[in-house]
Amino acid sequence: MEAGGSDTKRVNVMEAGGSDTKRVNVMEAGGSDTQRVTVMEAGGSDTKRVNVMEAGGFDTQRVNVMEAGGSDTQRVNVMEAGGSDTQRVNVMEAGGSDTQRVNVMEAGGSDTQRVTVMEAGGSDTQRVNVMEAGGSDTQRVTVMEAGGSDTQRVNVMEAGGSDTQRVNVMEAGGSDTQRVNVMEAGGSDTQRVTVMEAGGSDTKRVNVMEAGGSDTQTVTVMEAGGSDTQRVTVMEAGGSD
Incomplete structure (x- = not known):
């Protein structure tokens, strides 16, 4: 559904498989935009929902869902009201009974968001949420996993200005x-959160909460081991740190 101007939209659904349900919704009211939604699947009993809702200006959105596997549920939601933005959401999976939710919600200006979920494994649950209301920001969320029964939640919530956030979760275990x-909630900030792990039965929590000014934060957790619990919490309210 579209009410607007000079736009290009491509929706590709390619499938070789079994009992599947796929919903691809593209709703737009805006200007000179390019949207590409690609769903490629070879597998079994799967449910996929891809929703792209936009009201805005000069935007580019790419949503790619590529899967070869079994009983999976994937939801990709891209909701935007804003200006000159670029959003890329990539979900690539080869595995078993998995649930993946990727939500990108934005109201703002000249922003770039990349959300990449790559997985080869078993019974996994992944949730990636990116919520932003702000200005000239760059956000990269990367989740790469090869393993077993895992749960990953990556939440990026921001209301602010010229910020750069990188969240990388890499795991084989x-x-x-x-x-x-x-x-x-703040100003000109740079945040990098990197979690790299090769191991066993582990629990990790990395929390970065900030209200302030011109700050740089780097949180790195690297582990190769066994049954571990790690909590990293960074809370800040301040200025140029």
């Missing part, structure tokens, strides 16, 4: 739980 939360 077993029964793990990872939570990465980045919450910010």
Whole structure:
């Protein structure tokens, strides 16, 4: 559904498989925009929902869902009201009984967002949420996993100005739980959160909460081991740090 101007839209659904349900919704009211939604699948009993809703200006959105596997549920939601933005959401999976939710919600200006979820494994749950209301920002959320029964939650919530956020979760292992939360209300900030792990039954929580000014934060968790629990919490309210 569209009411607007000079736009280009491509919706590609390619499938070789079994009992599947796919919903691709593209709703737009705006200007000179380019949207590409690609769903490629070879597998079994799957449910996929791809929703792209936009009211805005000079925007480019690419949503790619590529899967070869079994009983999976994938939801990709891109909701935007804003200006000159670029959004890329890539979900690539080869595995089993998995649930993936990728939500990108934005109201703002000249922003770039990249959300990449790559997985080869088993019974996994991944949630990636990017919520932003602000200005000239760059956000990259990357989740790469090869493993077993894992749960990963990556939440990036921001209301602010000229900021750069990178959240990288890379894992090759077993029964793990990872939570990465980045919450910010502020100004010209740079945040990097990197979690790299090769191991066993682990629980990790990385929380970055900030209300302030011109700050740089780097949180790196690197582990090769066994049954571990790690909590990294960074809370800040201040200025040029």
